[in-house]
Amino acid sequence: MVFVPQLAFVERKALEYELGQHLLNKIRQHNIPIEIYERRLPSVDPNLTARERFFHFKRTLVVGIWRRREFQTCKPSAHYQLPLVSGCPGLCQYCYLHTNLANRPYVKVYVNTDDIFDRAQKYVTARKEETVFEASATSDPIAVEKWTGSLRRAIKFTTEVPNTRLRFVTKFADVDTLLGLDHQGKTEVRFSINAHWAMQRFEQGVPPVRKRLEAAACIQKEGYRVGILIAPIFMFPDWQREYDSLIQDVAKTMPTAPLTFELITHRFTMRAKAVINDVFPESELPLAEDERQLKYGQFGYTKLVYRREQMKELESFFQDRIKTLLPKAEILYFV
Secondary structure (H helix, E strand, O other), X not given: XXXXXXXXXXXXHHHHOXXXXXXXXXXXXXXXXXXXXXXXXXXXXXXXXXXXXXXXXXXXXXXXXXXXXOOOEEOOOEEEEOOOEEEOOOOOOOOOHHHHOOOOOOEEEEOOHHHHHHHHHHHHHHHOOXXXXXXXXXXXXXXXXXXXXXXXXXXXXXXXXXXXXXXXXXXXXXXXXXXXXXXXXXXXXXXXXXXXXXXXXXXXXXXXXXXXXXXXXXXXXXXXXXXXXXXXXXXXXXHHHHHHHHHHHHHHHOOOOOOXXXXXXXXXXXXXXXXXXXXXXXXXXXXXXXXXXXXXXXXXXXXXXXXXXXXXHHHHHHHHHHHHHOOOOEEEEEO
16 A cells, blocks of 8 residues: 555755655656645645545645754654654544644655754764664654655664664555665564554554554564554453454464564544544544543643543553463553
8 A cells, every 4th residue: 555645745945855856756757746835835725624625635745854953852652753754644533643733734755864864863972872763753654665765764874873773653564665674673663553443443544454464574574673553542342352352463473573562542632633523524533521531741732541540451451461462572661
């Protein structure tokens, strides 16, 4: 499932970079309409509804330049975000990007990767100890890797810079571009999966869990570190049976792999709820505020999460089932 945009916005200055020229040529080969812009992205039709605008953005690729001076932190996943891509072409109703990319959920790729890796190296030098970079904090980089090759460059970067590791997570299964690389075990590829109940209702535009697990097994055979992200975890009728079945599927696919697990319960912001109601008016997502409790996030916004007793029940269940079915696996965190 390769992302093929219906429209591309290309920043003029991006064409001064090799990757920018490469992308321009590739976009032309696919006969995708192109608009060249200066610093400000072109406006869209103001008569579009919120839903129409959302899907227009999701089908648009932006080729631009990363201009920030600093990387954002990325707890608990890593020390810093690695800003190669932002946005995702997937249409998952619960996506956390509805909060920080709500107005313009473009898929945007950055072409000045040398600048990004130079900045990353300065962070490593300053820390003087192992530094972990997260390449998927606001994106799914696998979705556009066949366009950019930026993950391949990031993997190469970690092999050349001591005390550096790379992590990223994906819902996509197109991992063949990462095969045959000299990654030296310094890159961890994680696959985001969920129970059938959630996948069937809330995930569109992404391959099924079975395909993701097959890709995970393929990556694991290549010697990469492999992780499983179960997110977002929902409490629904029969949730124990479905999540137990999901963990069993992981165990059958990679029975001896030293997996890591990251467990993230469902949460939402009021901004995300507004976007979801506009874009997916028929959504069955559980967004009742009176059934949740408030929690303050690291980036300054308030999230609504499951109540304390529910969190304890969920954590106990996943701890037990993962330790039983995959005794070699490590649970990195539960939130």
